[in-house]
Amino acid sequence: MTDWEQRYRRIVIIGDTAATALVVASIGEFFGARDAANWHEKWGILAFCTELLVLGALAVSRAWAPAVLGQGAEEFRRLGRSLFTATVVLALGGIALTSRNIKLWIFVAIPAIALVTMTVRYLLRLWLHKQRKEGRCLRPVLAAGSPDTVRDLIDRTRRFPHIGWRIDAVCTTDGHGPEDDRIDGVPVVGPLADVAGHVRRDGYRVVAVTPDPHWSPDRLRRLAWNLEGSDAEMVVAPVLMEVAGPRLHVDAVLGIPLLRVSMPAFTGGRRAVKGVVDRLGAAVLLVLFAPVLAAVGLLVLLDSRGGAFYRQRRVGKDGREFTILKFRTMVVGADRARDALADLNEGAGPLFKLRRDPRVTRVGAVLRRYSLDELPQLFNVLAGSMSLVGPRPPLPEESAAYGPDIRRRLLVKPGLTGLWQISGRSDLPWEEAVRLDLRYVEDWSLALDTVILWKTLRAVFYGQGAY
Structure with a gap:
């Protein structure tokens, strides 16, 4: 464990x-003051x-393991599991x-502890991610695989520094790289063997094994044995499918570790729960944002000629069309002017986008930047044609160009927001948005x-990426 990992864990x-302790003391102070005579006997x-149960459950559930701190959902899953265990006991x-x-x-106490501890963990994570974006608090990684797969891994770690990996060295099959024994500036230090x-010798914290014909089951097993006793964590990238989350399971069948991929769930109980949620x-949200909706609608009416809302046909689940509702951000007749701007298109794939679209009104530019123009889509979610989270709803002409x-x-x-929304929106390449x-x-x-x-x-x- 590196020095910064030890400090962060502490x-x-x-x-x-x-x-x-703060939650327990606050509850004890409030309720104990009302029953001071029995405080030490009962409340104390x-x-x-x-407090002892909560901290003990956190330790037993390994909620403080360095491998899960600062990234992914596993940190919060272990925290939640610990608090649930403490509640049951x-x-x-x-x-x-x-x-x-x-x-x-x-x-009262356990839910309050959950709220406060998760907030503290989240704030600490924000601080850690900021440090990582500045090049600090990173785990040194040795990548081992083919030059192409290693190059992809290097690119991903640089684009997403919050993961906490820094590729410091590379091993390839023959111990050489395509660029003067370097891959994207990272030195190739030797062969995979x-x-x-x-x-x-060099104390790497992670060994990232990427696809290469060299890696047979026997060689991977021997590598794992040879790493025993070191501080390094071995990570193997699956090569057959890009699947993650609840569909991926590891089973042992006849002594052979197998990745079991369950079918995606498009119907059933979980989908019904999603519909209710x-x-x-x-x-x-419509009740909470009612004043905002009214204020934005008034600003749109005052800014330019036309109605406050814009209606457009979009394609939803199973190819069924529906009418999407948005605040109007363009001048009246903007659709008819699109052909004249076709040569200036900056959108990815079949999308039409302009960073400085002359059809956008002054108020519309602000609404687009902060996605306020999409708030009326809550009515589409309420009606059942959209979801709070899902893929971007395409236009009929976009959908017609889709391959299988x-x-x-x-x-x-389709969703009001989605992975595309939190990953760059209009700045994303078309292939990445589809992925x-x-x-x-x-x-x-x-x-x-x-x-x-x-x-x-x-x-x-x-x-980011909104225009």
Whole structure:
């Protein structure tokens, strides 16, 4: 473990401990003051047991393991699992002791601890990601594979520094690289057969194994054995399918580790839950944003001639067309002027986009930058033609040009936001936008929807890729 990993882990432990103690002390102070005579007898013991259970559950669930801190959803899954375990143990203990005050700690203290600790973890993660974007707090990585797959890995780690990887060295089959024994500026230090020796000598924290004909099951097994006792984590990239999330499982069949890929769920109970969450969420958001909707509609009317809303036909689930609702951001008759601007198109693939579109009004430019023009689509979500999260709803002429692969985007409802929204929007290459949409279709989950909705707030605030 590197020095910064040890420091960050200590900070997280201190943060969890302080957050738990703060919540427990606040509840004890408030309710204990109302029953001061029995504070040490009742409230004090329960407060101590609650804090001890929470911290113990965090330790047992390995919620402080360096491998999960600062990236991915696993950190928060372990945190949630720990708090759930503490709740169950606390409830069983209350039943066994016939305590009348246990409900307070189960239904108030634990949820409050969850809220505070997750907020602290998220703030610490933001700080860590900022450090990584500045080139600090990165894990040194040795990549081992073919030059092409290693080059792709180097490119991805540079584009997404928040993951925390820095490719410091490369091993290839023959120990040479295509660019003076370098790959995208990273030195090639030797052949694949010498990976373990380089790790032990130079102290890399991660060994990233990328596809190469050299890697047979026997060689991968021996590499894992040779890395035992070092601080390095071995990561192997699957080469057959780009699948992640809840569809991917590891099973042992007759002693052989197999990746089991379950079929994507387009119907069933989870989809029904998603539909209920969509409509309830849209209804709540419409109530909360009612003043904003009214103010924006008035500004659109005052800024230029025409109505406040713009209606357009889009293609939804299973290719069915529906009318999408947006605030008008262009002058009246903008659709008819599109052909005259065709030569200036800056959009990716079949999309038509202009960074400085002369048809956009002054108010419209602000609405587009912060995605306020899309708020009326909450009515589409409420009506059931759209979802809160999903692929981008295409125009009929765009959909008509889709090949069989891209048409898989239409297997689910289009979304008010999606992976494309939090990954750059109009700045994305067409192929990347399609890949993200197909990934969502294949690997959808309620947890992924929650993450996308949370990250959408940040993407909208910064206005990246919006024009």
